[in-house]
């Protein structure tokens with residue numbers, strides 16, 4: 001599984017990552033909530049190991065934002081022993097499981113494995129705008145019943161737009177999310193890729209240009 005580890009204690013984060021690697025998972029380590037949101041939005045993770053006690057944006061706020069953005073990665077929260085309410089709060093906000101600190105690494109690995117099984121059993125969500133469907137599990141796109149062939153970047157761009165229909169994204173924002181960098185001159189890339197998406201999927205149009213701002217995708221009115 002692809003796992004995002006969000007933990008501000010650098011040593012603990014490193015231990016978690018190496019335990020996960022040993023168990024055959026791919027992990028990315030992030031030390032604060034803001035960066036975690038960014039990372040989770042642009043790369044898809046099967047699971048997020050999320051510490052509650054983080055600087056600036058705490059784990060609960062991260063979780064809240066993830067779910068608000070329809071990011072459906074499984075979430076395993078790490079909570080402090082003396083904060084019983086934290087477990088309840090986490091689960092209410094949409095966490096899938098929690099682990100109380102301090103914990104044994106083998107316990108964490110076992111929980112991750114269990115969540116992986118649960119993940120495999122549950123059908124992944126489809127993103128849908130009008131009659132456009134993006135199947136997140138199989139990375140397939142359909143306009144009505146017509147399958148559409150997209151390149152990985154085109155797919156990623158479409159996914160970013162479709163996760164938040166109606167939201168206007170600036171070119172810079174899209175560039176950051178899809179290409180992980182944003183220089184002024186790179187925003188031309190976004191225009192090119194939007195053009196390709198339009199050619200491939202956009203009749204009748206769902207992707208709209210917002211003058212002087214950027215792009216949005218929305219249901220036909």
Ligand code: CA
Pocket residue numbers: 007008009051052053054
């Ligand atoms: Ca912490």
